Amino acid sequence: MTTGRVTEQATKTLFAHVSVLTREVAEWLQPEPGKRYLDGTVGGGGHAEEILIRSSPDGRVLGLDRDNEAIIAAEERLHRFGQRFMARRASFVEAKDVLAEIGWEAIDGVLLDLGLSSHQIDTPDRGFSFRASTRLDMRMDRRQSLDAYRIVNSYPADELERIFRDYGEEPSARRLAQAIVDERGRRAIQSAEELAGIIQAVKRGGRRDHHPATQVFQALRIAVNQELQHLESFMERGFEILRPKARMAVISFHSLEDRIVKRAFHKWSRACICPPRALRCQCGWSQKVKLLSKKPIVPSADEIHSNPRARSAKLRVVERI
DSSP states (O other), X not given: XXXXXXXXXXXXXXXXXXXXXXXXXXXXXXXXXXXXXXXXXXXXXXXXHHHHHHTXXXXXXXXXXXXXXXHHHHHHHTGGGGXXXXXXXXXXXXXXXXXXXXXXOOEEEEEEEOSOOHHHHHOGGGOOSTTOOSBOOOOSSTTSSOOHHHHHHHSXXXXXXXXXXXXXXXXXXXXXXXXXXXXXXXXXXXXXXXXXXXXXXXXXXXXXXXXXXXXXXXXXXXXXXXXXXXXXXXXXXXXXXXXXXXXXXXXXXXXXXXXXHHXXXXXXXXXXXXXXXXXXXXXXXXXXEEESOSSOBOOOHHHHHHOGGGTTOEEEEEEEO
């Protein structure tokens, strides 16, 4: 488990990121004084800051993130709140263990913001941007060995095709996988910029409402960071860390994430999960939450205008019973 506190000297860190749906998250979580909250993807600390302000004077927030740069930035931003904010370098899938470590048996609210930060996208050496000329990377936790360079330059064509199809919903998955294998047979594909160029050449003449490499880059990022596996794991029994009446808010940015969250919340809200044709209930399940948002909450037109990266965000909320 990776829950050790960050010990590096937190020098001034530039971590530019505008949190999405901040007002809506705070209004649905309803932070109150004296209560404890988990921001499982703390990023630059924007959502955590709003929760701390609204739970003044003594509400507390635990922030988790796999990205060490995010942890340092959040600690800098939220320094004025003193011991009301604490951060750990860990994935939200480890939340139960981290909470046990710090002595929090349960919490009064949880937020997961599943999107990339603007800092990660805009920092060239992170390798998330189509224009990055540095080594292919895409790791959120830079301690791990698997990166996008390794996937692109060593995975067989059929596995690349599966990743592009399943994680990126890319209709040209087979052609793109083969083009990558052909190119790396001549020389290693070093950078995100090189990879984007290969994809553009294959998809020339296609739709232009987004960059041709968008879906492949999404798929690689998900594969590198095991994002869907982490989310699936957390959504199995994430309700267990909530006190009665506590709320969980999850912001997703693409259909694969939203589908996992929607399916889990629906399961948690049911009184029985036996097959429809079962003559009597034998599952032993009981309702865990009530759905507060029957449909996802989306950003306003004003927010999308000021922050175009918010346009695909969807917020879903449940309350523990």
